[in-house]
Amino acid sequence: MGKTPGREPAATPSAPSTAPKGPTAAAGPTTGVGRRSFVGYVVGGTSLMVAADLTVGATPAGAVPIPSLPQVAEVYDLNDFLTHCALPTSNKIGITIDESGDAHFALPRMEVGQGITTAVAMLIADELDLPLERVHVTLAPARQELLFNQLTGGSNTIISMYTPVRVAAAVARKALLDAAAIQLGALVDTLVTKAGVILAPGGASVAYGDVAADAASASTKRVKVTLKAAGERTLVGTPQRRIDALDAVTGRKKFAMDLDVPDALPTMVCRAPDLNGTARSVRNQAEVEAMPGVTHVAIIPTGVAVRARTFGQCIDAVRALDVEWRSGTVPGKDADAVLEELRKAQLPLVVPKLGATSVEAEFVFHFRSGSALEPNCAVADVRDGTATVWGGLKSPIDAQSKVAKAIGLPQSKVTVHVVEGGGSFGRKLISDAAIEAAHASKAFGAPVKLMWHRADEPRQGRVHPMATSRIRATVLAGSVISFEQRHTSVPTDFTHGLGERLTAEVAALPTGLANLGFAETIFLLTQELPYSFGVITQLLNEPGLAADRFNTSSVRNIYSPDVATANELMVDQLAARLKKDPVAFRRSHLKSKVVRRVLDRAAELGEWGKAMPAGTAQGIAVHKEYKGATAVLVEIDCRPETVNRKVRDGVTGPRVTRATVVVDAGVVINPRGVEAQMMGGFSDGLAQALTYSNHLVDGHFLEASWDNSAYTRQWNVPLEFRCEVLESDSREPGGVGEAGVASSMAAVACAYARATGTLPTEFPINFRDPLHFEPKSFVPPVPASPVDGLDHTY
Amino acid sequence: MPKHTFQLNGETVTVDVEDDVRILWVLRDVLGVTGPKYGCGINVCKACTSHINGKAFNPCAVPVSAVREDDEITTIEGLADTVDGDGLHPMQEAWLEHDVAQCGYCQPGQIMAAVALVNKVRAEGRAITEDDLDGIRNVCRCGTYNRIRDAVRTGAAAMG
Numbered sequence: 001m002g003k004t005p006g007r008e009p010a011a012t013p014s015a016p017s018t019a020p021k022g023p024t025a026a027a028g029p030t031t032g033v034g035r036r037s038f039v040g041y042v043v044g045g046t047s048l049m050v051a052a053d054l055t056v057g058a059t060p061a062g063a064v065p066i067p068s069l070p071q072v073a074e075v076y077d078l079n080d081f082l083t084h085c086a087l088p089t090s091n092k093i094g095i096t097i098d099e100s101g102d103a104h105f106a107l108p109r110m111e112v113g114q115g116i117t118t119a120v121a122m123l124i125a126d127e128l129d130l131p132l133e134r135v136h137v138t139l140a141p142a143r144q145e146l147l148f149n150q151l152t153g154g155s156n157t158i159i160s161m162y163t164p165v166r167v168a169a170a171v172a173r174k175a176l177l178d179a180a181a182i183q184l185g186a187l188v189d190t191l192v193t194k195a196g197v198i199l200a201p202g203g204a205s206v207a208y209g210d211v212a213a214d215a216a217s218a219s220t221k222r223v224k225v226t227l228k229a230a231g232e233r234t235l236v237g238t239p240q241r242r243i244d245a246l247d248a249v250t251g252r253k254k255f256a257m258d259l260d261v262p263d264a265l266p267t268m269v270c271r272a273p274d275l276n277g278t279a280r281s282v283r284n285q286a287e288v289e290a291m292p293g294v295t296h297v298a299i300i301p302t303g304v305a306v307r308a309r310t311f312g313q314c315i316d317a318v319r320a321l322d323v324e325w326r327s328g329t330v331p332g333k334d335a336d337a338v339l340e341e342l343r344k345a346q347l348p349l350v351v352p353k354l355g356a357t358s359v360e361a362e363f364v365f366h367f368r369s370g371s372a373l374e375p376n377c378a379v380a381d382v383r384d385g386t387a388t389v390w391g392g393l394k395s396p397i398d399a400q401s402k403v404a405k406a407i408g409l410p411q412s413k414v415t416v417h418v419v420e421g422g423g424s425f426g427r428k429l430i431s432d433a434a435i436e437a438a439h440a441s442k443a444f445g446a447p448v449k450l451m452w453h454r455a456d457e458p459r460q461g462r463v464h465p466m467a468t469s470r471i472r473a474t475v476l477a478g479s480v481i482s483f484e485q486r487h488t489s490v491p492t493d494f495t496h497g498l499g500e501r502l503t504a505e506v507a508a509l510p511t512g513l514a515n516l517g518f519a520e521t522i523f524l525l526t527q528e529l530p531y532s533f534g535v536i537t538q539l540l541n542e543p544g545l546a547a548d549r550f551n552t553s554s555v556r557n558i559y560s561p562d563v564a565t566a567n568e569l570m571v572d573q574l575a576a577r578l579k580k581d582p583v584a585f586r587r588s589h590l591k592s593k594v595v596r597r598v599l600d601r602a603a604e605l606g607e608w609g610k611a612m613p614a615g616t617a618q619g620i621a622v623h624k625e626y627k628g629a630t631a632v633l634v635e636i637d638c639r640p641e642t643v644n645r646k647v648r649d650g651v652t653g654p655r656v657t658r659a660t661v662v663v664d665a666g667v668v669i670n671p672r673g674v675e676a677q678m679m680g681g682f683s684d685g686l687a688q689a690l691t692y693s694n695h696l697v698d699g700h701f702l703e704a705s706w707d708n709s710a711y712t713r714q715w716n717v718p719l720e721f722r723c724e725v726l727e728s729d730s731r732e733p734g735g736v737g738e739a740g741v742a743s744s745m746a747a748v749a750c751a752y753a754r755a756t757g758t759l760p761t762e763f764p765i766n767f768r769d770p771l772h773f774e775p776k777s778f779v780p781p782v783p784a785s786p787v788d789g790l791d792h793t794y
Numbered sequence: 795m796p797k798h799t800f801q802l803n804g805e806t807v808t809v810d811v812e813d814d815v816r817i818l819w820v821l822r823d824v825l826g827v828t829g830p831k832y833g834c835g836i837n838v839c840k841a842c843t844s845h846i847n848g849k850a851f852n853p854c855a856v857p858v859s860a861v862r863e864d865d866e867i868t869t870i871e872g873l874a875d876t877v878d879g880d881g882l883h884p885m886q887e888a889w890l891e892h893d894v895a896q897c898g899y900c901q902p903g904q905i906m907a908a909v910a911l912v913n914k915v916r917a918e919g920r921a922i923t924e925d926d927l928d929g930i931r932n933v934c935r936c937g938t939y940n941r942i943r944d945a946v947r948t949g950a951a952a953m954g
Contacts, residue, residue: 683937
């Protein structure tokens with residue numbers, strides 16, 4: 001099966017393999033051709049295809065000064081590292097222009113709702129002078145030769161793609177102009193491009209489509225182009241609707257489970273009652289195989305897979321299975337036992353506790369599911385010595401490698417198609433469903449459309465690791481002279497393709513990083529306390545217990561929501577100790593002008609300091625990451641009549657009534673998209689502060705669906721939400737997909753502390769409340785679907 | 795296998811499937827109508843929200859044997875045809891105007907729920923309140939809730 005069903009045929013070859021492997025330096029800013037001049041390629045062929053090095057425009061790591069005093073993330077952060085890792089791969093991205101003059105680009109990244117296809121289309125449209133709707137962005141399948149450089153994470157897509165896609169588009173425009181000059185008999189310098197048409201001075205014109213074939217080159221040539229200056233762009237920086245919005249509202253947008261792959265029948269997995277338990281035997285296989293619709297039943301490494309005509313019949317079969325289970329990876333354990341392990345592993349604080357001069361606290365952050373609304377799912381066809389997989393995969397090359405290993409095929413025999421995902425939040429960095437689908441398809445000898453039941457998601461799916469953050473600060477003579485943070489976390493699973501690159505690149509990292517483990521490196525590259533607090537140390541420790549006991553992943557914003565919440569609560573404590581207003585205290589201690597700007601604007605827009613009734617309060621927090629900064633100001637209502645309001649099967653509690661988010665995200669491609677990401681990040685931060693967690697009891701998580709996992713719902717959201725995207729002084733784009741989470745969670749926590757007069761030290765704050773639900777059964781592991789739906793119409 | 799006949803997006807359809815298969819799977823797995831999404835299978839996430847005889851329902855919680863031949867089921871694919879003209883339904887237009895969708899997975903269900911809510915409130919002879927919006931149970935894991943609230947209001951106004 002060579003094509004992706006349900007998608008438009010990819011007009012761009014997945015890999016411009018004919019493109020020369022030019023030396024990286026030739027394409028980078030070191031060519032000395034000016035800040036906006038770059039080298040790209042017209043790729044040899046019969047239609048117009050252009051290419052640019054994926055690494056063009058990246059700052060060479062050698063140019064980064066290595067400081068002694070500032071924290072690492074201040075001068076060399078995770079995005080520098082991701083970009084640096086990409087440098088040696090020196091591979092190409094290509095744009096093709098078809099006969100109608102439309103542009104096609106296969107993005108080697110994954111769209112999961114964050115808006116990167118829209119932003120990239122805008123960049124191409126601007127540089128190419130083509131209407132936005134005539135730029136078609138699809139997702140590239142796994143391209144093994146890209147190595148590290150096909151991973152969607154760290155909010156790095158726009159940072160890393162910003163220059164390469166513009167260079168490629170500019171090369172295409174130049175090739176079209178050259179061809180038009182011949183056709184029109186005019187000097188190329190006299191021609192102008194507008195909305196897909198090339199105009200000559202006398203009024204003659206040709207459309208891109210009319211010269212696209214002529215613009216093709218028989219052989220590959222290097223071309224020097226100058227990118228447009230900011231002032232020459234008409235789309236970038238203006239609010240644009242997502243390019244897939246119409247498909248989304250009409251039901252036409254296709255996710256993995258919507259693909260029509262012949263014979264790929266619904267498949268589900270019956271999972272163990274214990275976290276990560278495995279199946280020893282099935283006692284009633286023949287009986288289940290005889291159930292209506294069921295075609296196959298087989299044990300796979302993660303449970304017992306069932307294939308049937310409909311998913312409903314899979315659910316019935318999963319419920320009917322009588323399985324002998326082996327115990328899981330944390331048999332009998334509960335959250336408090338894990339907390340004890342973390343406390344034992346905390347690294348010591350260095351500055352001694354000095355009576356009244358020390359301000360100290362420990363914060364606990366519980367497990368929470370990283371699951372998206374689209375469950376884990378993938379289509380797989382493993383037959384005749386080859387495998388084809390379709391899925392929402394953010395690390396498709398890693399998926400390809402792991403699928404190959406799982407089913408004993410060479411990686412070259414595995415084709416991985418990347419399908420747009422129904423959310424990710426870090427979840428889709430790990431390719432669990434693709435690997436399971438491959439196992440099941442191999443076991444059945446038949447194609448499968450494998451999907452997790454929702455109940456499996458919080459129980460067996462990837463979670464944000466539980467963590468503690470201990471902070472001790474010292475106040476002396478009216479100043480904060482030290483701030484120490486010891487973050488201790490259940491290990492985060494980073495085994496999705498980053499690790500190998502790190503090993504290769506470790507020698508090139510700034511001093512002091514080379515000896516650290518990968519998790520500590522990520523921590524140091526992302527955490528930066530933006531305040532002048534004297535001696536600052538922020539350290540991560542992950543206890544050396546088996547890393548795969550829990551299924552974790554880089555849940556949206558990784559460590560930052562927890563770290564920032566602990567920090568910002570502490571900053572409020574310090575302000576109170578020094579009898580300072582929280583905003584004034586922050587402003588006077590912030591090191592960064594960018595952070596001060598977002599703080600000031602949020603305070604102004606959100607009316608910081610206005611009178612609030614007893615039991616309600618404002619809270620404010622800042623965060624600096626992803627080459628930008630955010631400030632969030634919220635108003636929270638913790639009065640009993642609000643906290644105790646009733647919603648059927650819903651979790652209420654304190655309500656944030658108003659939220660103001662101000663972000664400096666560097667050069668902004670699509671402000672409407674940035675606002676959307678801030679709104680989503682806020683919903684995440686709100687849930688993590690107040691309501692959303694997984695309870696580990698007796699070796700398994702209790703939560704089993706959306707009625708158990710109290711993610712933000714309409715009855716929790718602020719009645720007033722406002723986001724302002726600042727004009728940035730930066731000349732480069734920042735990352736926005738995760739940037740809103742940390743400061744939102746922190747602001748809600750700070751507001752709660754101020755409204756109630758108590759410092760919350762455990763998150764979410766309702767973790768120790770009586771459960772709001774009756775836990776669903778573990779055997780069978782999934783609930784039956786109700787039959788009374790017609791009693792609840794409206 | 796039993797045959798079941800009902801009206802789907804303006805057409806009569808007949809399917810051969812067991813009585814207890816929920817309509818969501820009849821739509822998605824048998825008929826290939828994939829607009830309604832699976833998000834929980836127990837009528838709590840509301841991602842599959844569609845209409846039956848003009849009212850919102852969740853096909854994950856209704857066996858196919860419970861629908862009659864003249865029952866009219868409308869999924870997101872058929873929503874635009876329930877209003878005059880060749881264009882979209884006003885609620886879909888409102889969704890575009892506010893650029894609500896992020897990943898888009900929950901949005902068919904959100905839009906179908908919004909249309910039913912507006913119709914219900916109108917039948918009660920009143921305007922949409924914050925409490926009505928608070929009462930929308932559809933989960934959006936991307937957290938587009940505030941844009942949903944804005945779009946429901948815009949859509950309600952446009953529904954006249």
